[in-house]
Amino acid sequence: MKPEKTYLDKLTPTTKAYKVKVKLKEKSRTLISPQKKTRYQQLLFEDEKGNTMRGALFENQIEEYESVFKSNQEYEIANAPLKPVLGRYATRDDDCQMSFGGQATIQPLDPEAKSFEPEYVPIAAIPRTTDLGDRFDVLGIVLFVEETRTITTASGVAHQVREVVITDPSTDQPLTISVWDDLTGTEASLLKSWVGPALIVGFTSLKPSAHKGFSLSTTMATEFHRNPVGERANALRKWSEEQRPLVLERMARICEVRNPAQHDEILTIDAIKQKEVGNTLQEEKHWIKVTIPEPERSRIVPYVGCNNCGKRTENDCDVSYTCKFCNKEKCIATPRITFKFDATDDTGEMTFTAFTQECEALFKLPASEIYAQITTGMFKFEPIAHHLSTTPFLLQIGPATALARNKILTWVPKAIRWN
């Protein structure tokens, strides 16, 4: 049977004779399947109509097809066996993915094309928008590598993650890269042992994330190039040598901020006001010791909001719903509180907005109680106000995430501690 030209969205597990013209959008590292311990490589193809389809290479195929499949190259693929995609990975009925045994023929449309080289961009040139489809190659001096942590997603899957912080000459705000799963092993450990002004590393195919205001995250195609070549890499090496004291200072700042033992020093409001965008890091946290001389009842706002992101909802309390702000299913409509206040110490005054958790700590009442008392007219603010205005408490503050996104420095409450 002669293969018939078609598009990816028309293919099903039973399609036999076909050919498609596609671009290889993404090629993963070699991965190990957690269940079967087999080696595999994922491919993501896109046709000219924008339809996408995955493909997979297993075990020896990974080496056999190494020189055939190159990122961003175009191919005509015919009769590659189609395997059904089932369960939550399926994007449509009859969804399928390509495998490459049997009668598959793969014709590169530009056989002369060179292998894809990373296109490194300066940190400051990465747009602070979060289009999850964007991919960036970034070159940086590695200032800090975190220990591996395990986090569990909403769907119950455990992931390993560790953050890598890098810098370059384009900005004084360092960039955080969240490194996931297999890359947290040897790859990240090597970075940790060599961390410092001489460690210039290229990170490819990173995707943007709203974590910590703005950061990047590794993808299945990300690779670490520990000895990057080219003009940009050489220029960065030269800059790092010439600016050694500056780079060491940036390193010391990150270590200081990331070391919780040093977070207990109490600063004055005046000292906080001296801080500027150029010398403040997104992860910084400081304690100040303050009172609220004139707490105002009118600045307490009770409302019903999402238990995950805090955004307001029209639903009644305890109703389960899909939140359109955080896009999470099964959010619970929950009582939330905000309270705006002017805090003072001997050196000055600053205005803050406390959110639900801090309000609970300030008023020493659960949010559900505060909400219920206010909405039923039973709330007694006078004793609370008296306490806030006469008893100093410790307020931990940190920069709002607008610092990483827009280089705007405003301080927000992070925690409250009564002595």
Ligand SMILES: [Zn+2]
């Ligand atoms: Zn939400």
